Amino acid sequence: MRLSFSCPRCEQSSETELPAEGSPVACAHCGLELTPPPDAWRDGVLTRCLVCPSTDLFIRKDFPQRLGVAIVSFGFAVSCVTWYFYWTTATFAVLFATALADLVLYLIVSDSLACYRCGAQYRQLPTLEHHERFDLETHERYRQQAARVAHLAGSDKREP
Numbered sequence: 001m002r003l004s005f006s007c008p009r010c011e012q013s014s015e016t017e018l019p020a021e022g023s024p025v026a027c028a029h030c031g032l033e034l035t036p037p038p039d040a041w042r043d044g045v046l047t048r049c050l051v052c053p054s055t056d057l058f059i060r061k062d063f064p065q066r067l068g069v070a071i072v073s074f075g076f077a078v079s080c081v082t083w084y085f086y087w088t089t090a091t092f093a094v095l096f097a098t099a100l101a102d103l104v105l106y107l108i109v110s111d112s113l114a115c116y117r118c119g120a121q122y123r124q125l126p127t128l129e130h131h132e133r134f135d136l137e138t139h140e141r142y143r144q145q146a147a148r149v150a151h152l153a154g155s156d157k158r159e160p
């Protein structure tokens, strides 16, 4: 199991082996240790984020964005060449093939678990069936909360 997160203190992103139940998560850059509360795991199921206090986690596709973009860019480049030579069928075949490759990639990549609040990502967890898929409402709640906190921090500074 692997965990990628951005450190709440130094804000650098780390990727580490997920520590055993009860063991702290350590930042590779500044050495900050985040000790999860004892209820973080229940029967081997992660009940909350180990990096921040949030209990809202969602299942997301661990889609390699860069590879997806590379496939689409490659398909587009090839289709430009075939289009230039008036190979209409080949152009559509190439575009169709790249779309299909992206779809297949999407279907074969595994699911991972992510935190709404801090964006920490948990990979290769054995059990995901107790978690839910992405929910826009929850996401929006966290986004607005973060915006409010940023706004308050800003207005604090303005006071004498």
Ligand SMILES: [Zn+2]
Binding pocket: 007, 008, 009, 010, 011, 012, 027, 028, 029, 030, 031, 032
């Ligand atoms: Zn750090």
Ligand SMILES: [Zn+2]
Binding pocket: 049, 050, 051, 052, 053, 054, 115, 116, 117, 118, 119, 120
């Ligand atoms: Zn979190």
